[in-house]
Amino acid sequence: MKHHHPIEPVENVLVTGGAGFVGSHVAWLLCELGFRVTVVDDLSTGHRAAVPPTASFVLADLRQVGTINQVFAERQYDAVMHFAARTLVGESNTRPIDYVRDNVGTLCNVLQAAIDHGTRSFILSSTASIFESRDGSDIDENQVVSPGNPYGESKRMCERVLFWAERSHGIRTAVLRYFNAAGAKPGGDLGEDHRPETHLIPLVLQVAQGRRPHIDIFGNDYPTRDGTCVRDYVHVLDLADAHVRTLIALRSSGALAYNVGSGAGYSVRQIVAAAERVTGRPIPTIMRPRRMGDPAALVANSGKLRRELGWKPLHSDLQTIIRTAWIWHSRHPGGFGSSCLPFPPGAGSPSAVDPPAAQPSD
Ligand SMILES: NC(=O)c1ccc[n+]([C@@H]2O[C@H](COP(=O)([O-])OP(=O)(O)OC[C@H]3O[C@@H](n4cnc5c(N)ncnc54)[C@H](O)[C@@H]3O)[C@@H](O)[C@H]2O)c1
Numbered sequence: 001m002k003h004h005h006p007i008e009p010v011e012n013v014l015v016t017g018g019a020g021f022v023g024s025h026v027a028w029l030l031c032e033l034g035f036r037v038t039v040v041d042d043l044s045t046g047h048r049a050a051v052p053p054t055a056s057f058v059l060a061d062l063r064q065v066g067t068i069n070q071v072f073a074e075r076q077y078d079a080v081m082h083f084a085a086r087t088l089v090g091e092s093n094t095r096p097i098d099y100v101r102d103n104v105g106t107l108c109n110v111l112q113a114a115i116d117h118g119t120r121s122f123i124l125s126s127t128a129s130i131f132e133s134r135d136g137s138d139i140d141e142n143q144v145v146s147p148g149n150p151y152g153e154s155k156r157m158c159e160r161v162l163f164w165a166e167r168s169h170g171i172r173t174a175v176l177r178y179f180n181a182a183g184a185k186p187g188g189d190l191g192e193d194h195r196p197e198t199h200l201i202p203l204v205l206q207v208a209q210g211r212r213p214h215i216d217i218f219g220n221d222y223p224t225r226d227g228t229c230v231r232d233y234v235h236v237l238d239l240a241d242a243h244v245r246t247l248i249a250l251r252s253s254g255a256l257a258y259n260v261g262s263g264a265g266y267s268v269r270q271i272v273a274a275a276e277r278v279t280g281r282p283i284p285t286i287m288r289p290r291r292m293g294d295p296a297a298l299v300a301n302s303g304k305l306r307r308e309l310g311w312k313p314l315h316s317d318l319q320t321i322i323r324t325a326w327i328w329h330s331r332h333p334g335g336f337g338s339s340c341l342p343f344p345p346g347a348g349s350p351s352a353v354d355p356p357a358a359q360p361s362d
């Protein structure tokens, strides 16, 4: 798979949380495009095996100021992509202080070090969770920011820290508010592996695999088309492409903020039905009460990202998201470190899915 290469000289990019689900996919794309990547991660929820072999790896907890300064002392970074965070909406309701302290504290540590060492640009993983629910209409960058859970609140605070840091110190910043990241790298050897898993699509696929008896549906009394929550699922490869485009845009601009999603909303029931179609297996459901802090509906309007950076989601149709995730889970039933099994029947070969379309235009 050959890609368009960035302009010389090669840029050094520090990817925090690059052993995690989204960060590892972005790190892989950066390596494929010829960037020099350093991943720093404490492996609290990530996996060493997810880090691309050509990236440098530093095992460090970013809550410690000393360790992050050491990382910056060893190499001059042109850019930082900050993925490392606590990420679970449900859990954040039971640990609000941990979420704010760790997410804001980690961001402050990495950002201060980046400023002190003259790093030019900084991209933050933000989230749709900063917005309030909107059923029947999508969410652009002008929507009210009003987080419904401590996780979203912590990311809103991170966004504000970046705003003031850019004003005071001139570091160029971008926030990418992803909606629900899903899917896996075509090829079947990189994907989502959270332990315990709490995300809808991997859990649904574990039911299809016979590894769980059923999927719990958290609430059927929301004001949505079928009463279950509606989300916008965006393929990790399309997120990776958005990061590369943003990185390049930051060479000539700053203070960027984009909502990143497919623009299509699917209810929990629709996800279950789509996964039954893709896998050809039954997926039993059990109705449960609402999960605290879940907004009814979050669907992105990514028109700004499309217009300004030429981004186009190429893998985020639901069928491709579920099919690539299904290949990953089928080949690696125990996640990273488990044996590599053949492609599942009917899933197609890796070449059945197009390679990522990162053609950053300078
Ligand atoms: N997955 C989604 O749907 C989604 C949507 C919107 C935003 N985001 C954001 O994207 C980022 C990545 O999310 P993900 O789903 O890949 O999560 P993940 O848990 O798979 O990845 C997070 C990574 O950060 C590392 N990490 C966490 N705390 C750390 C610390 N103190 N020091 C060093 N490393 C640390 C973990 O080990 C892990 O590898 C997060 O900031 C998350 O809030 C994710």
Ligand SMILES: O=c1ccn([C@@H]2O[C@H](COP(=O)(O)OP(=O)(O)O[C@H]3O[C@H](CO)[C@@H](O)[C@H](O)[C@H]3O)[C@@H](O)[C@H]2O)c(=O)[nH]1
Binding pocket: 087, 088, 089, 090, 126, 127, 128, 129, 178, 179, 180, 181, 198, 199, 200, 201, 203, 215, 216, 217, 218, 219, 229, 230, 231, 268, 291, 294, 298
């Ligand atoms: O067993 C389950 C798991 C989830 N859900 C529902 O499925 C939807 C999606 O849930 P989940 O996959 O846990 O993702 P979210 O809670 O929407 O959060 C994800 O998406 C956010 C952006 O929207 C990110 O910021 C978060 O980091 C990421 O975890 C929600 O309505 C859940 O209530 C169920 O019904 N049953």
